[in-house]
Amino acid sequence: MHSSSAPAPSDDDLAQRIHAAVDAGELRGVMAGPIETLGVGESYTAWRIGCGDQARVLRVPRRSPHEMPRSMEAEFEVLRRVPPDLGSSAIALETGADNPLGSPYMVTTHVPGRVLHATDWNRRLATALAQRIARLHGALAAGPAPSAALVPSSCEQGEELLTWWGRHHPETLTDPRVTALLPAWRRELVRLAPAFEAVPTHPLIHGDVVVTNVVLGPDGAPRLIDFEWSDSGDTAKDLALIGGRVTGGPWYLPMSPDDVAAFVTEYSRYARQSRHLRRSRLAQCTGAIDPQQLLERRDAYELLDRLGNLLYCLSRPGEACYGRWADELAHSLVTRLAD
Numbered sequence: 315m316h317s318s319s320a321p322a323p324s325d326d327d328l329a330q331r332i333h334a335a336v337d338a339g340e341l342r343g344v345m346a347g348p349i350e351t352l353g354v355g356e357s358y359t360a361w362r363i364g365c366g367d368q369a370r371v372l373r374v375p376r377r378s379p380h381e382m383p384r385s386m387e388a389e390f391e392v393l394r395r396v397p398p399d400l401g402s403s404a405i406a407l408e409t410g411a412d413n414p415l416g417s418p419y420m421v422t423t424h425v426p427g428r429v430l431h432a433t434d435w436n437r438r439l440a441t442a443l444a445q446r447i448a449r450l451h452g453a454l455a456a457g458p459a460p461s462a463a464l465v466p467s468s469c470e471q472g473e474e475l476l477t478w479w480g481r482h483h484p485e486t487l488t489d490p491r492v493t494a495l496l497p498a499w500r501r502e503l504v505r506l507a508p509a510f511e512a513v514p515t516h517p518l519i520h521g522d523v524v525v526t527n528v529v530l531g532p533d534g535a536p537r538l539i540d541f542e543w544s545d546s547g548d549t550a551k552d553l554a555l556i557g558g559r560v561t562g563g564p565w566y567l568p569m570s571p572d573d574v575a576a577f578v579t580e581y582s583r584y585a586r587q588s589r590h591l592r593r594s595r596l597a598q599c600t601g602a603i604d605p606q607q608l609l610e611r612r613d614a615y616e617l618l619d620r621l622g623n624l625l626y627c628l629s630r631p632g633e634a635c636y637g638r639w640a641d642e643l644a645h646s647l648v649t650r651l652a653d
Contacts, residue, residue: 335414343406343421344370369424374417383543392544397453401538425539427531435567443536444580451549452588454518460546465513468503468614479625486628491644498651509610519547523555524565550608554615560650562642578609
């Protein structure tokens, strides 16, 4: 079915359509049951439908297709390959608007539990999450060959980030909080650049392993949701977004350098044991999963991600929470770069 550019229904209208479609058994991959709004993200609104093992998540896009980080089809293909015990799995995809909702939608399994909190974090949970990420990378290692064989250096990625924001939201780069830290930010990316030499691009990574995308199940095990940013990339990026020394907003856990080092070391240890990763191009480059080089690349992605998020917060000046989060991120970046 072709994608549609028809205007999306309003939230109230959409909620009514969902209830009617569920009651009539007209939603693909969904059985009748209670309906609960799970949340509203940057790109999707999500509802849980049903209960127990039959519960499903309905995700309806809030943006037009050209504004999405990745197409629904691409994300759905990733979800088809995620092992059920690691996170969300694909159930059904409707890419057009010619359906009872009047909008494209995606149905996935429901990952029971609650979003990770900072107070949950301990060494046992860090070990479990590192192992889960390594297993995910193993499961996704056999994907299609990435367009770029090697990961760009930290400096190249930094300049690409600044170029994008300069083109789309130039006012963010002239904010005093940004101009004050950019020279030290660039110097640190230069210092970390050698760790990026000849690192193979992994076919697929999660791309957004922040606190709000980690769910603690009833069994205490962490699982991953929201694969919207999944794409080919550097496995080290998936180790940088959960937290570290640079924090701000609802996305990151405060982690000491020792916490970070233990997290990366456990990932490296577990990844070396993965039969999928052992057969991948990553295994042919010892630096790709060497703990020290992984740690240095992770540190670079922490700086790249946090500055990117600072610029994103500055691009939304009318919303008080984003102003507060921008202040937190800027202060935390300055403190980290002062070392």
